[in-house]
Amino acid sequence: xxxxxxxxxxMGGKLGTIFARAGHEVMFSYARSEQKLKxxxxxxxxxxxxxxxxxxxxxxxALLLAVHWSRMEDVLNQTGDLSARWS
Numbered sequence: 001x002x003x004x005x006x007x008x009x010x011m012g013g014k015l016g017t018i019f020a021r022a023g024h025e026v027m028f029s030y031a032r033s034e035q036k037l038k039x040x041x042x043x044x045x046x047x048x049x050x051x052x053x054x055x056x057x058x059x060x061x062a063l064l065l066a067v068h069w070s071r072m073e074d075v076l077n078q079t080g081d082l083s084a085r086w087s
Contacts, residue, residue, distance in 0.1 A: 004060030012066030027051035
């Protein structure tokens with residue numbers, strides 16, 4: 001399964017790592033730096049990679065939204081229109 005992780009803090013990073021090590025393709029997105037996303041993907045091993053929020057939302061079979069509520073507007077602006085994909 002392809003899992004998109006939007007929010008790569010403690011919760012998103014840990015759950016994404018667990019999913020990747022269980023054999024799922026994981027796309028880590030939405031962090032303060034692309035370096036953090038790449039490091040998470042490298043440490044998670046398996047089929048993990050860094051992605052943009054839009055890529056994670058559009059390419060995933062399942063989407064984990066792991067951001068603080070105060071960041072929701074920014075996240076939704078970066079993912080773009082999801083109505084056709086997730087309706």
